[in-house]
Amino acid sequence: MQSSLGPVTSVIGAQWGDEGKGKIVDILASEYDVIARACGGANAGHTIVVEGEKHVFHLMPSGCLHEGKQIVLGSGLVIHLPTLMKEIETLEGxxxxxxxRLHISNAAHIVFDYHKEVDGALEESRPQPIGTTKRGIGPAYMDKAARTGVRMERLGKDLSKEMQSRVSSIKKIYGVDVDVETELKNIAEAQEKIGHCIIDTVAYLSEARTTGKSILIEGAQAVLLDIDHGTYPFVTSSSTTLAGALQGLGLPPMCVTSCIGVAKAYCTRVGEGVFDTEAEGGAQERLRERGGEYGSTTGRPRRTGWLNIDQLNIANATNGFTHWNVTKLDVLDEEEVIPVMINGKLEELAGWKSNTAGITSFDKLPESAQAYIKRIEAETGVSVGFIGTGPGREEMITRT
Structure with a gap:
């Protein structure tokens, strides 16, 4: 597939997250030398199934399952050290x-445990909750913007005075206690385990490109959660578009050869905010149960609804997708009709009422399922190169 996608491919969520980006990254990873994650933190959750076993990653790119592939965590990330240590332990297990083969940007910022407590305090104080995962991502980015954050390059330094100096102000402003001893312990353990992995990843990626290495960029969250282009204020704290990923990795825009937009055949959302195509009653519950729509990071039940092609066009406008990956087509197998938002109006498309689970050839899909995919292509002007028909790595139709 790399021959058609090119040496620098990006995978970007086109809705509100949870689209199934991890699966397409896992499939493509075997053909790329470097798998890189750019932004966000442990508020992301990537779930893939390999040989019947479920793997959930919050910081590591999904492609890390492939032996020998170089893994990059870019400077746009905010990293909770205990979470990263746990994921490394899981992989080793x-x-x-x-x-x-792990390369962590020296400019990535650290998420401390107290950031998580601050996140919760801020959420509780809001008149209208945002629906944060309370993983400390927003407060860590707040420190980054205020130039008071601690970057990974300082992991081996004595940070005891730094941490102690924050105790009184954090308590005064947020009513949160900073456990200095625990924070320093986490830092020390991380330094011992991953200190040698912290490098200048911009230089590393530049050298990789100039020596002919291929790079797969794994986006986190999704376009509609982007801090600038999403449904503000119910958004994440980072830039989730392709441009944001390139900024977070220090890659030049002209190096990208393809950009895959990932969208479910329907739509989901976690937390608060607008959802124009949200299903009601039995339809919402049916989609949730058939799709297993519970957050991989929080376990919260996701709000479910129908595909909004107008939003896909917005996502395409801000990213320039070369291909769509439409996931979870099989979740719609029992629907008699399928509402879809097109040009501001809900249009009912014909369902197919037959099993598509596990189908790997487009020609073997029911005619109405083929028509559904072709309508997405016609309305967006972007070809659907990949169609997910189940959770397994092998349950994918490829049309590139």
Whole structure:
């Protein structure tokens, strides 16, 4: 597939997240040398199924399951050290070595435990909650913007005075206690485990490109959660578009050869905010149960609804997609009719009322399912190169 996608491919969520980006990244990773994640933090959750076993990653790119692939965590990330340590431990427990191929930006910021407490305090104080995951992402980015954040390059330094100096102000402003001893312990343990992995990743990626290495960029969250282009204020704290990913990695825009927009065949959202195509009653519950729509990061039930092609066009306008990956087509198998938002109006498309689970050839899809995919292509002007028909790595139709 790399021959048609080119040496620098990006995978970007086109809705409100949870679209199934991890699966397409996992499939493509075997053909790329470097898998890079650019922005966000442990508020992301990527779930893939390999040989019947579910893997959930919050910081590591999904492609890390592939032995020998170089893994980059870029400067746009905010990293909760205990979460990263746990993911490394999980990988090692499955016999997957990672430390010899993990490259962490020295400019990525650290999420401390107290950031998580501050996140919760801020959420509780809002008249209208945003629906944050309370993973400390927003407060960590607040420190970054205020130039008071702690970057990974300082992991091996003595940060005891730095941490102690924050105790009184954090308590005064947010009513949150800073456990200095625990924070310093987490730092020390991380330094011992991953200190040698912290490098200048901009230089690393530049050298990779100039020596002919291929790069797969794994986006986090999705376009409609972008801090600038999403449904503000119910958004995340980072830039989730392709441009944001390139900024977070320090890659030049002209190097990108393809950009895959990932969207469910329907739509979901976690937390508060507008949802024009939200389903009601039995339809919402039916989509949730068939799609297993519970957050991989929070476990919260997701709000479910129908595909909004107008929003896909907005996502395409801000990213310039070359392909769509439409996921979870099989979740719609029991629908008699399928509402879709097109030009501001809900239009009912014909359902197919037959099983598409596990189909790997487009020609073998029911005619109405083929028509559904073709309508997406016609309304967006972007070809659907990949169609997910189940959770397994092998349950994918490829049309590139």
């Amino acid at each position: 499955h016999g997957i070595s990672i430390l010899d």
